Amino acid sequence: MMRSRPPLVEVENLSKRFGTVVALSGVSMRVFPGEVHCLLGDNGAGKSTLIKILSGVHRPSAGRILLDGQEVVFHSPRDALDRGIATVYQDLAMIPLMSIARNFFMGREHVVTRGRGLLARLDMRRANAIAREELARIGIDVRDPAQAVGTLSGGERQCVAIARAVYFGARVLILDEPTSALGVKQASVVLRYIAQARARNLGVIFITHNVHHAWAVGNVFTVLNRGRTLGTFGKDEITREQLLTMMAGGRELEELSAELEEFARADAARAIDVAAEEKEVAATLRREVAFGSGFSDDGRRP
Template identity: 40%
Template sequence: MTAGVGVAVGTPVVEARGIRKSFGHVEALRGADFEARAGEVTALIGDNGAGKSTLVKVLSGVHTADDGELLIDGKPVRPTSPQDIRAHGIETVYQDLALAGDLTPYENVFLGRERRKAGVLGRVGLVDRRTMREETAKVFSDLNVRIKDHKAHVSALSGGQQQSVAITRAAMWASHLVIMDEPTAALGVAQTKSVLALIRRVAESGIGVVLISHNMPDVLEVSDSIQVLRLGQRVAAFRRGEAQVPDLVQAMTSGTSMEETS
């Protein structure tokens, strides 16, 4: 795991400035700003249609912004694909997790990035399963992820364990940022608690985490900062302890804080 290599905790690792994105006559992002810092969980929240999904797709390389600036480590970049973004050390965990159900956890962690055997055997395409298992076991151990059966197909694991595999895979390959889209959706109380604890451990390893969630208590529990989108723009930003659920709802629905309306 290459978490946060050479990046001081609290340093902005990704910044979006004045991002605009339209689809036909629909302006999804209207000069949106956003930033995520190393070693912190940054929540991105907003009502339906606020532009969260579009901004995440710009950050993850799925969409190219029409205007604005995207910076990684303070340097402007203009990615044209998810592969470009991954080359900058940014990984995304989507809601569907993108796991191969008929493969084991370690095979999923290395999916598309398999280790080849040394020498001639590697040149003919044989993979080094032992090394992959060992490296995966180390990352699971570092993040305190407990998988009941490492030899089982991922499809046989619980929803919480599948989410843990997907997050571990992202943390394995990210050096700057992991973006997580609704990671606790459809999970039970115990599984949600486990996944939130894992999100904190990923951030504590030095990687920045972006959390997209509709669950306000989860957001308040795990986040170091919260940024609110409304109608394609950032309308509020809070640090840990500065807001409660009513403040977040007020910002999402009106674009103003409780203090401004009191």
């Protein structure tokens, strides 16, 4: 593990309450450059709350955030962004009806602005060229950067969002369930890009509840359950199965598997009767057909 360097981001004892609901309590984690830190947990584990605090959407109720060892307070998403923490949200933060290039530079238009004062204007030619280049670099062939983002596939949109964050100098990349809505092929495109970001020495926080995706690119795994952390593990310290068990909340999963075994036993017991049952069904069908009622009212033939 490359842990000799200081962490990029560190959270200490972070807690967040929404009214009476405790969404996070006492969570700590550290993210190093060149590492994909997977944040795992079931729905409601507090993953989204944690990253919303890190990206400046929420303020923590207690605890602190350290950036390069310095304590920081984010007042807005903009604040976090300006300090190099970029978040790619689950719902993407893309405007479907706007062009790829316009989305790419959204909120960062000054980069492609020419002129000053009243004559300040967007250089769309340059914006289009940069957007196309940056996407080409990650292997996405944009036919026309002026086309609407709505025309892209889910995986391509994720990649545009990630490419955008990287282009604007993100040092910490927070990816909120980037693969959860994607097909296998598209997810692999995104995963490959996450690996690229790691290779460029970025710190990546990869939120997912898909252990297979996490395992494919992750170096470090932190498991959250009901707002608490169950620990942080290096890839050599844990197996995929252990992670899965932990994510589902240990005992719950054991209960579930016991239940499943119960079902299996019941099925086996019933299997003996199946032959007899089939005969009876066939007999019933014949009777029904004979009476002319059959199953024909929903269009199926018996």
